Amino acid sequence: MCNQTNCLWIRSRAWLTIITKILLLLAVGQTSPTMAAVVRRQLAFISRISSRQCSRCFYSSLAAPQSQKQQDEITLLDQSYRTDEWTNISNPIIDTLSRKLHLQPSHPVGILRKIIEARFPENQYTRYSELPPVVTTQQNFDSLGIPADHPGRSRTDTYYVNANTVLRTHTSAHQAETFRSCPTPGFLISADVYRRDSIDKSHYPSFHQMEGAMLWNWDKDTAQTVENDIAKLPKVDLVVEDVPAFHDQNPKQQGHTDEESIAMSNHLKRTLEGVVEEIFGRARLAAGNISDEKLRVRWIDAYFPFTSPSYELEVFWEGQWLELLGCGVVAQSVLENAGSSFASSMLTIGVRNKVGWAFGIGLDRLAMVLFGVPDIRLFWSRDERFLKQFSPGKVSQFKPFSKYPDCYKDVAFWVNDSKISAAGGGQVSTFHENDIMELFREEGGDLIEDVRLVSPSDHI
Numbered sequence: 039m040c041n042q043t044n045c046l047w048i049r050s051r052a053w054l055t056i057i058t059k060i061l062l063l064l065a066v067g068q069t070s071p072t073m074a075a076v077v078r079r080q081l082a083f084i085s086r087i088s089s090r091q092c093s094r095c096f097y098s099s100l101a102a103p104q105s106q107k108q109q110d111e112i113t114l115l116d117q118s119y120r121t122d123e124w125t126n127i128s129n130p131i132i133d134t135l136s137r138k139l140h141l142q143p144s145h146p147v148g149i150l151r152k153i154i155e156a157r158f159p160e161n162q163y164t165r166y167s168e169l170p171p172v173v174t175t176q177q178n179f180d181s182l183g184i185p186a187d188h189p190g191r192s193r194t195d196t197y198y199v200n201a202n203t204v205l206r207t208h209t210s211a212h213q214a215e216t217f218r219s220c221p222t223p224g225f226l227i228s229a230d231v232y233r234r235d236s237i238d239k240s241h242y243p244s245f246h247q248m249e250g251a252m253l254w255n256w257d258k259d260t261a262q263t264v265e266n267d268i269a270k271l272p273k274v275d276l277v278v279e280d281v282p283a284f285h286d287q288n289p290k291q292q293g294h295t296d297e298e299s300i301a302m303s304n305h306l307k308r309t310l311e312g313v314v315e316e317i318f319g320r321a322r323l324a325a326g327n328i329s330d331e332k333l334r335v336r337w338i339d340a341y342f343p344f345t346s347p348s349y350e351l352e353v354f355w356e357g358q359w360l361e362l363l364g365c366g367v368v369a370q371s372v373l374e375n376a377g378s379s380f381a382s383s384m385l386t387i388g389v390r391n392k393v394g395w396a397f398g399i400g401l402d403r404l405a406m407v408l409f410g411v412p413d414i415r416l417f418w419s420r421d422e423r424f425l426k427q428f429s430p431g432k433v434s435q436f437k438p439f440s441k442y443p444d445c446y447k448d449v450a451f452w453v454n455d456s457k458i459s460a461a462g463g464g465q466v467s468t469f470h471e472n473d474i475m476e477l478f479r480e481e482g483g484d485l486i487e488d489v490r491l492v493s494p495s496d497h498i
């Protein structure tokens with residue numbers, strides 16, 4: 039027997055009339071490529087029996103890996119990119135690049151985008167919603183001061199096109215260029231973003247974010263100007279648990295006066311409280327909740343390399359605190375460096391004499407809550423029975439549509455824990471838990487419902 043220490047448990051789902059349950063236990067102590075081959079064979083097998091609707095199957099095989107065609111180019115959205123040892127993009131991810139769910143007016147993600155945008159006056163906030171997802175590591179990380187050893191930069195967490203090019207992991211990747219080119223003081227960027235992650239009903243490697251930002255001229259009157267702008271914001275009626283604008287562990291920036299930092303934080307917080315009131319007010323209506331109990335939100339100190347002070351916002355919804363967004367006062371270094379990647383022209387480098395705030399909000403999980411969608415993968419469905427349920431501008435409750443019960447197929451693999459690591463680190467050679475997730479996703483697609491690493495004591 040091999041040195042078994044961890045077990046990966048996979049649940050896949052198919053709509054079948056006959057309920058089938060399979061439990062496969064495989065002892066795998068070989069190297070990662072062999073394990074990859076085994077996983078591929080098993081998942082191909084599941085897909086086959088799903089389509090044949092057979093009722094009882096047993097299978098065990100340690101087949102040799104299929105020979106993989108070496109590619110030195112990859113085509114993404116009609117553009118070719120050179121590949122190298124950093125390339126880790128799989129076909130299912132490539133398929134999602136062109137979907138742009140946030141642009142579909144009758145899709146929950148698109149409806150939510152519009153609801154949020156409507157809170158921001160168009161003459162103050164320019165909208166950007168079609169920025170391409172392939173960006174440089176400079177845009178995604180360096181322009182934001184994200185250090186070279188940050189776990190988010192590792193190959194296990196980020197989709198690399200090649201060593202210098204990634205699928206953006208957040209909409210903040212466009213902050214610098216947009217600060218430089220935006221014609222209004224503020225902007226909103228909505229976009230698809232990509233992160234390698236675990237597989238379950240609330241994680242999908244492609245999802246959507248909206249970035250918002252606002253800048254003011256930085257001079258002796260800034261604090262007063264921002265205060266005047268706060269007075270013009272629509273009034274909100276929430277119960278708010280707040281934190282101080284800044285303190286030692288969540289400091290204001292050198293160069294900002296106390297008044298400037300406090301005023302910008304307050305403008306940011308009051309703006310976002312308005313967004314939350316709007317979204318959850320609609321959700322309450324959709325759920326037929328007419329209680330006059332006020333909505334509760336709370337601010338929490340946070341850390342981002344590109345804002346200081348930084349915060350997260352949570353809302354109390356259906357008995358629990360729900361994390362909504364990250365935000366803060368924009369780091370002056372981000373503004374100073376904005377545009378430095380275009381420095382070869384030597385024309386404009388940096389955004390000078392400006393200060394402001396930025397936020398980033400995830401759209402998909404919020405849309406799940408608002409529309410009562412139980413599984414994030416439903417958003418990617420092309421089934422009319424899903425898509426026809428929603429209409430522009432309206433928050434409505436999702437109604438399950440399959441006339442068949444779920445059919446679960448469980449598969450378990452033993453994996454040798456000397457070959458698997460849960461931590462990031464960016465080494466090309468380590469076989470990470472997310473590499474296995476990627477393998478399952480590539481072979482099993484959205485049929486796979488859940489993959490879990492369990493210890494031997496958690497007998498399956």
Ligand code: PHE
Pocket residue numbers: 207208209210249342345364365366396397398399
């Ligand atoms: N980009 C951050 C994330 O994805 C969110 C964020 C945006 C935080 C802007 C601060 C400012 O988590």
